[in-house]
Amino acid sequence: MKVLYLPAETGTGHNMRAFAMATKLRELVPDVEQHVYLGSKSPIFSPLFESLGTRVHVAPVERDHANISQLGTSFDWTTYVTGYLDRTFISGDKMLNAVALIGATVPDVVVSDYNIAASLAAEVSGVPHVLVTERYDFTLGQLENDTLVGAGFVVKNPAEVDMIRTALTTLFDWVTRRARAVITDKPPIDELDRDTPVFRAMAAGHGHFLGPIVRDECSAAPVPRSAVDERFGLAGSEYIVAGFGGTTMFAENKQRLLDTYLSAFRRFRTTHPRARLVVIGRQEFSEEVDGVVFLNYVTDWHSLIKHAKIVLSPPGWISVTELAVMNAPVAYALSGRNEYHELEAMRRLALLGYRVVTEPDVSALLRILDEAFSAPDSFVRAAAMAAGAIAPLGNGAKVAAELIARAAVEPDARRRADLLECE
Incomplete structure (x- = not known):
């Protein structure tokens, strides 16, 4: 059996999810030949994949989507489709590159981790593919024009944005129907997801909500606190972990969130001198x-x-799933309303019961920190209850690997039926 993973190149989470699946597939099928194509953070992830015996293919040019702005203030075809989507998810260059890689590696199955160019390449190449996605549709398909305007975007031509939304949903629907299996780690919520492509795939029987698709380390016993203290210089402290990395639409949002973290921490430390802040960015x-x-x-x-007292995290979904498996005492912070790609996740996290805050100021962060330090048990309980909806069965990586293995060997009955229908 030969498998090719093509994770989206926009964030490290897609790489990590592919790594979790590749690890479980190696355990399930020890002689499997696995390949992965990395378009981001390859110096970090290449050794991880190579430790599994996975052949790593690295993009000629790796993009940094975490520290540069992706969009402008106007939301239209030029800024959104030409300027953003064409460089990320729907790219002729990326699709042809994937076609070439499929031709060179000749896999039995392609695993596309929210990489629509990879899904298209697999279909063009006649190779079955599995779609792994934390999105039930393209993000725009679950956001209204009024939401974009409320987030600060200028929507001069609503009809044009409606046309983009319809085209994207049509494409995503086609990809989900063609996929041998559609796998998601995001729990369905009827009021958010009804009539989306992934929701329909679930109803059709080839869509599967598996819960988190993460590394076993997330659910393993914690390393001793002394080892953490020695490695990060945290001895004698109660510490806060604050994340602000991930794909960003506007670089100034990321900087503003960091500045707010630091300002809030300085004030918090005047009453909690043992507190420390660990920033991951x-x-x-x-x-x-x-x-x-x-x-x-x-x-x-x-x-x-x-060992953290509290985690402040952006709502990047792979991070959300890892934190859920760890039952982390977490609150989610969105740096800006114009980070449009995370608005749906914030809605979902709020409905699930997490503490969420958008464009937080110092006072908002201080209230959250005070709550976590003064009433830690109730803060942990609330986060754990919300985590139960995301990770009802723990880690779904093993089941994902089983579905990938099945896709590599099963006859493609659905494709044959499609072809007969076309005739």
Whole structure:
């Protein structure tokens, strides 16, 4: 059996989810030949995949989607489709590159992790594919024009944006119908997801909500606190973990969130002198702030999370699932309403019962920190109850691997039926 993973190149979470599936498939089928194509953070992820015996293929040019703005203030075809989608999810260059890679590796199945160009390439190449997605539709398909305007975008031509939305949903629907299996780690909520492509795939029987698709380390016993203290310089502290990395639409939002974290922490520390702040941001830091540990990226961040007093995290969904498996005491912070790609996740997290805050100021963060430090048991309980909806059965990586293996060997009855229908 030969498998090719093509994770979306926009975030490290897609790489990590592919790694979790590849790990379980190696356990399930020890002689499997696995390939992965990395378009982001390959120096970090190549050794991880290679430790599984996976052949790594690296993009000629890797993009940094965490530290540059992706959009402008106007929301139209030029800024959104040409300027953003064409560089990320729907790209002729990426699709042809994937076609070439499929031709070179000759896989039995392609695993597309929210990589629509990869799904199209698999279909063009006549190779079955499995779609792994944290989105039930393209993001725009679950946002209204009024929401975009409320987030600060200029929508000069609503009809044009409606046309983009319809075209994207049509494409996503086609991809989900063609996929041998559609796998999601996001729990369906009727009021948000009804009549979306993934919701329809579930009704058709080839869509599956599996819960988190994460590494076993997330649910493993925590490493000793002493090891964390020694590694990160946190001895004698009660510490906060604050994330602000991930794909960003506007770089100034990321900087503003960091500034707010630091300002809130300085004030909080006047009444909690033992507090420390660990900032994880997918960038190099030059500043030094008393009581703050700055980290670029930590592949084993679970070691930090399991001893943290509270976690402040952006709502990137793969991070959400890892935190759910760890039952982390987490509150979710969205840096800006114009980070349109995370608005749906914030709606969902609020409905699930998490503490969420959008464009937080210092006072809002101080209230959350005070709650976590003064009433930790109730804060942990509330987060754990919400996590139960995301991870009802724990880690779904093993089931995902089983579905991938099945897709590689089963006859494609649905495709044959489609062809007969066309005739």
